Structures are given as C-alpha cells and as structure tokens.
Amino acid sequence: MGDLEFLIAMAIIFSALNPNVVEGRTMLNSMHLSWGTQRSGFLQPSGGDDVTLLLDPVSGSGIKSKDQFLFGTLEMQIKLVPGDSAGTVTSFYLSSVGEKHNEIDFEFLGNVTGEPYIIHTNIFTQGAAGREVQFYPWFDPSEDYHNYTIRWTPSHVVWFVDNIPIRVYKNYLDDGIPYPDLDKPMRAYSSIWNADSWATRGGLDRINWSKAPFVAKLRKFRARACDFRGAASVANCTTSQLGLHDRIQMELIRIKSLVYDYCQDYDRYKGLLPGECFQQQY
Secondary structure, eight states: OOHHHHHHHHHHHHHTTOTTEEOSOOHHHHEEEEEOGGGEEEOTTTTSOEEEEEEOSSOOEEEEESSOEEEEEEEEEEEOOOSOOTTEEEEEEEEOOSTTOOEEEEEEEOOSTTSOOEEEEEEEBTTBOOOOEEEOOSSOTTTSOEEEEEEEOSSEEEEEETTEEEEEEEOOGGGTOOOOOTTOOBEEEEEEEEOTTTTTGGGTSOOOGGGOOEEEEEEEEEEEEEEOOSTTOOOOOOOOOOOHHHHHHHHHHHHHHEEEEGGGOHHHHTTOOOGGGGSOOO
C-alpha cells in the first residue's frame, strides 16, 4: 500500500471516531475579524451567523476561522457587491501559512454595472499558483446568497457552487504533480479588497470610488472537517469520487459558463502544458 492509499484508509477508519469535527457552529463562534475590523462586523440579532465585509478608499476587510483544518468540506453563503463592482474582489478560500503555503481559492471578480461577475478558482501548492479556472455565474450573485463549497481530501479538491461541482483537482503526487501538503493544515478566510490593477478586464476598469462603500454579505460558514491538533490529526474527509450525475452537471456548466482554463492556454505554456492537464480529473 502506497503512502496516499494509507492516508485515505486511515481517514476512513478514524473519521467516525474523531471527536473534533467542527460543524453547525455560528459565524461568531467559528470566525473572527482579522483585518479592517472597523469596516466589518457580525450582524445582530442574527445569532452571530451573518457578517458584513466592507471596502472603502482606506481599506478592505477580512475574517478567518479560529480553527485550522486538515481535510474536509467547508462552505460559505455569500451575497456579492451589487451594481458597479469593477476592480473589487470578494474571496472565500483556504490557506496554510508560510512562504511555501498551500491555498484553495474562490475569488469573485467584480465588473461594471450590467456585466457579469467572474468566479475565479485557483490552487497554490508550495507557494506556487498559476492554476486558474474561471466561470461566469449562471445567476446574479449580488441579488441573493449562494453557497460556495470547497471539498479538500487526500485524493482530490472539488469546488462547488450551490452544490453543483464546477472543478476538480486530483492528487497525482505519485506522478510528480504538485498537490497541497497532506500534513499541513489550513484555515478558512473571506475578504473584500481592492484589486483594480488586474481584476476587471486586466485592470482596464478601475474602482469607481463614488460608489463606495462596497459591501459583501456572508452567512452560515460551516466546516464539516476536523480541527487540526498536531501531527496525529486525522480528518473526517469524503474520499468518494463524483457520481455520474455530478459529472454531467459539471460538464454542462463548463459548456455553458467556462471563461478560462489554464489547461487550454497553449500560448501561455508554449504548448508545454502542466502535467495534471494530461491526467483524468473526474
């Protein structure tokens, strides 16, 4: 049995026994304000399960989870900035710490009024990124809350929107292809910030500060995962592959909504695409 198979087997065996699963807690109990604290806050009297993040000319704002996680399914409901949101980015992501950190991203790139947001996904391994896949949403993400979920297991990462998978990144470490470290925990983060140097049409559309403040609304962060308590931690992670219905849904979303896939960017890589682009992903 290889190292990956052993880790997966151990996760299955211990998932039902691990008492450290973090689930069903309010935002107030599971997250805290990490920067721009005067521009964000927990809404009352919602029971502490709603947060507003604000961006103005002085600063953006962000929150992060109190716990660290090693594998699991983490989700957030988000209502994005309405109207002219060009140059703004609202994010929900997982990240470890350090120069060679791992990261799994949802970033929502704002746009001028009447143009769609872009759902930007990316993954960092050992501090290296460059694995961007982007989609147009098939709804207006500023009109109502929508659920954004990251499933991170020893065998794969899956991004979901409203429980529909839109992207998979599988573990091919045995083939020398990078994957987030299997022993390095991550925290969950959400933020809103000024990215008008690149976010909207490569920086052509800058933030219209007359529309400030820009407000993103968050609620119901849930972590069906294990909080990290040292090297002995084993996550309550799902290791099953996507079913046929999920794969069909993902294919339909890609046909309808795909904007950019780094594995199709032959000019960027001069025809030498990264190794994972030649592997089965789902």
